[in-house]
Structures are given as C-alpha cells and as structure tokens.
Amino acid sequence: MTRAAPAAGSAALSHEARADLDFVLAWRRRWADRLYPRLVAETRAATADTPLADRKAAMPQVRAQPVYPWFAWSERASQKALWRAVSDAVAAEGPIEMPAHPRGSLTLDPGLRLPDWYTDWDIHVQPGGVWRADASARVYELGAKLVMMGDNDDYAFHSRFVETCAGDLGTPARIVDLGCGFGKSTWPFKRAYPEAEVIGVDLAAPCLRLAHAKAEAQGLEVHFRQADVTTDTGIEAGSADFVTATMLIHELPQPQLRGFFAEAARLLRPGGRMAVLDFQFTGDPVRDTAMVEHGTRNNEPFLPGMMAQDTAAMAREAGFARAGWVAFDERGKGRLPTLAWPERAEWHFPWAVLEAEMPA
Ligand SMILES: C[S@@+](CC[C@H](N)C(=O)[O-])C[C@H]1O[C@@H](n2cnc3c(N)ncnc32)[C@H](O)[C@@H]1O
Incomplete structure (x- = not known):
C-alpha cells in the first residue's frame, strides 16, 4: 500500500515536534501496511488445510504466528509514542481562549x-x-x-x-x-x-x-x-x-x-x-x-x-x-x-x- 505520508502538524509546530510526529506516523503506517498483511499471510498459510470458521477459532491461530508479537507490541507502543509526541507538540499552548462574542x-x-x-x-x-x-x-x-x-x-x-x-x-x-x-x-x-x-x-x-x-x-x-x-x-x-x-x-x-x-x-x-x-x-x-x-x-x-x-x-x-x-x-x-x-x-x-x- 503506498500512500503519501500525511503532513504531521502545522506550520506552528517546531521542526523537532514535526520530526517526532513523522517518526511515529511512519511507524504506524508500517504497522498497518506491512505487519498486518504479514500477520494475515502467516495465519492463512498456517491454516491452509483447515480454514478458520470464525474469529473464536482464529484467535489462537493468529496469536501463534511469528509476526504476532511484533504486530501486537507495535500497535500499543506506537499509540503510546503518538501521545508522547503529540503532548510535546502542544505543550506550549496555553488554556483554551473563550470567544468574547459567541454566536453559539x-x-x-x-x-x-x-x-x-x-x-x-x-x-x-x-x-x-x-x-x-x-x-x-x-x-x-x-x-x-x-x-x-x-x-x-x-x-x-x-x-x-x-x-x-x-x-x-x-x-x-x-x-x-x-x-x-x-x-x-x-x-x-x-x-x-x-x-x-x-x-x-x-x-x-x-x-x-x-x-x-x-x-x-x-x-x-x-x-x-x-x-x-x-x-x-x-x-x-x-x-x-x-x-x-x-x-x-x-x-x-x-x-x-x-x-x-x-x-x-x-x-x-x-x-x-x-x-x-x-x-x-x-x-x-x-x-x-x-x-x-x-x-x-x-x-x-x-x-x-x-x-x-x-x-x-x-x-x-x-x-x-x-x-x-x-x-x-x-x-x-x-x-x-x-x-x-x-x-x-x-x-x-x-x-x-x-x-x-x-x-x-
Ligand atoms: C472517540 S470520541 C468521538 C468524538 C466525536 N463524536 C468524533 O467523532 O470526533 C468519544 C467522545 O464521547 C464522549 N463520551 C463518552 N461517553 C459519553 C457519555 N456517556 N456522555 C457524553 N459524552 C460521552 C467522550 O468524552 C468523547 O469526547
């Protein structure tokens, strides 16, 4: 799957914050575009003779595949890294300013x-x-x-x-x-x-x-x-x-x-x-x-x-x-x-x- 990398952040972000966000997004893309299809391919190959009936039957098979620990770990670790990078990126912003003359x-x-x-x-x-x-x-x-x-x-x-x-x-x-x-x-x-x-x-x-x-x-x-x-x-x-x-x-x-x-x-x-x-x-x-x-x-x-x-x-x-x-x-x-x-x-x-x- 090839898609252009999303622009991480806006012009207001520092170069360092943008670099951190780009790193995390590249990691997440790799997880979605490479690790997940690999997990699918490994599970399919392992169950070629006995196709999976449903998700209950699939769970132990999915967990048994070589790529599974990397897939599972990357999902949670990249999410944590995302919040770290995002928190750093918005750290300088102060309290939300309330509009003086709202319509709503x-x-x-x-x-x-x-x-x-x-x-x-x-x-x-x-x-x-x-x-x-x-x-x-x-x-x-x-x-x-x-x-x-x-x-x-x-x-x-x-x-x-x-x-x-x-x-x-x-x-x-x-x-x-x-x-x-x-x-x-x-x-x-x-x-x-x-x-x-x-x-x-x-x-x-x-x-x-x-x-x-x-x-x-x-x-x-x-x-x-x-x-x-x-x-x-x-x-x-x-x-x-x-x-x-x-x-x-x-x-x-x-x-x-x-x-x-x-x-x-x-x-x-x-x-x-x-x-x-x-x-x-x-x-x-x-x-x-x-x-x-x-x-x-x-x-x-x-x-x-x-x-x-x-x-x-x-x-x-x-x-x-x-x-x-x-x-x-x-x-x-x-x-x-x-x-x-x-x-x-x-x-x-x-x-x-x-x-x-x-x-x-
Ligand atoms: C994943 S966000 C989705 C927000 C928005 N609908 C969107 O699509 O971007 C879920 C939101 O539901 C709110 N929420 C969860 N339970 C709620 C409840 N019982 N009453 C009101 N808001 C709730 C959360 O605070 C959160 O802002």
Whole structure:
C-alpha cells in the first residue's frame, strides 16, 4: 500500500515536534501496511488445510504466528509514542481562549459527576483521558487528526459521513450530536444545515470548550452542552429531527449502551432519524480478531462487547424502527448500501453506520 505520508502538524509546530510526529506516523503506517498483511499471510498459510470458521477459532491461530508479537507490541507502543509526541507538540499552548462574542453557546455543568466507567480508563491510552484539563482536549485533537493516517485531513471523514449519511434531511429544525468530543463531528452538520439548531453534547468539559472555541473561529453557531448522553441530555423530548453519534458507542458499557438508545429515542420527533457511526465485524476472522484485540491494546474495554451485541435489536427495543447497519468506506464512497467493505489488504477500522428512525 503506498500512500503519501500525511503532513504531521502545522506550520506552528517546531521542526523537532514535526520530526517526532513523522517518526511515529511512519511507524504506524508500517504497522498497518506491512505487519498486518504479514500477520494475515502467516495465519492463512498456517491454516491452509483447515480454514478458520470464525474469529473464536482464529484467535489462537493468529496469536501463534511469528509476526504476532511484533504486530501486537507495535500497535500499543506506537499509540503510546503518538501521545508522547503529540503532548510535546502542544505543550506550549496555553488554556483554551473563550470567544468574547459567541454566536453559539457553551453550557457546562460544574456539578456533574463523571461516571467511574468513564474515568477509570485512559481511553485510547491517552494519558489522563480526554476530560482532565484543557491540554487533554488539545492533545486529543492533534492525536485524532494524525491517527487516521492521512484519511482524516481537514476532517474529511466526518464531512463524508454528513454528506452520505445525512445529506437528505431537507430543512431540519434541530440536530443533536451525542458524544461530540472537540466538535469535529458537529461542525459539518452546521455547515450542511446552516438554518438548523445544531447541538453537541459531551461529558468532557475541556473538549466542549475546544469545540466551542473552534466553532466560533469558523463562524459557526453551534450550541455545546455538558451532559451524560446515556442518562439525560437535558434537551426537550421529541424536539430533534436527527440524532447522531460518531465513534461513541464502542466506549459505552452495556447498561449505558441501552441508556444511549433510550435517550436518542426520547430526543427524536416521530419520523426523526438516527445515524450512529461505529464498528461492526467484517466476517474476516483475522481482521475481526485484530479488532477485538485492538479494544484491549488501545484501552477501549467495552469495544468487543459492543461489537458482539445485536445493537440494531437494542435500538428496536428502545422504540426505533428500520434499524440496521451498513458499511462506511471513509476513503471512498462513504456510506455503502450493505454491510460489506471493499477489499483492502492493510489494517483499517471496520467503520459502519447504524441507521434507524422513530415511527411516524
Ligand atoms: C472517540 S470520541 C468521538 C468524538 C466525536 N463524536 C468524533 O467523532 O470526533 C468519544 C467522545 O464521547 C464522549 N463520551 C463518552 N461517553 C459519553 C457519555 N456517556 N456522555 C457524553 N459524552 C460521552 C467522550 O468524552 C468523547 O469526547
């Protein structure tokens, strides 16, 4: 797989910071483009006489291959190195400056107690998680931009999601983005639907502060609020035309996953729609095994559980109709018509979209 190396960082970064980031990205590229295909080839060769039935059968075989220790170690070690390099790169930046005359709003809840399941894990191995301080949000922002290895320049990923999964909403009055992070999933909705009221909700105050500051810098009127989207967002019931959540639900334990669907259903008006971007199994035993192990190695403990659940059925139990997953190809067409991905030899995330609607 040959792709141009992504430009690490911006003009504001020092030469040293850029060199560190380039090193880590080259390492991650090698892991994805060389080590993963080698793991696949070794596993296939070892199981040529007894093809693997499913991911359970695959796991011991995958782990037995000579390249496996390097593949597994490189995944976690390069992620740690990424955070080190990114933290160094943003170390000089001060607190996030709040805009003086915002068009949108930021509503924080100083009394909100962050749940233990959320604070117990340094998600994505990011030291301290995304919620501790302004620096956490800045580190997360730069890390998120770089980690997708050239697939996410200018957040094209999320724009493609909006275009292909929510490009036909007509004139929505309200759009709610649950688990909005630092806003990269929320801003494109406001760009696509400038007349709509767009609301982003997250637990992490630093991320919301950054989301708000960056929305204002782009001239986007977006409303950000701090709340737990698995309990109560504080937004009126039946008021949203569209509810979305990108890269959120694999971070939720099972009871909270049910809470998420209940809250999404509560927010939507009759006939309102939901699109949730996350991961699904591909049916390729080696790739699916690597994905389950990614949850462990990347400190995403609830990821395998979410993927193993019938989340479409959970959505139906919460009151949704026509719930089903389709594949999402972030480098090509975006939303695909079925749950099948184009062939790719290198490691990539099995992105997929759960679509559902409230009965009219
Ligand atoms: C991987 S990030 C995705 C952010 C954004 N949607 C995107 O696509 O870039 C997941 C976000 O969900 C937030 N989150 C996790 N659990 C949450 C909850 N129960 N309520 C609100 N936000 C939550 C985290 O703080 C984090 O910002």
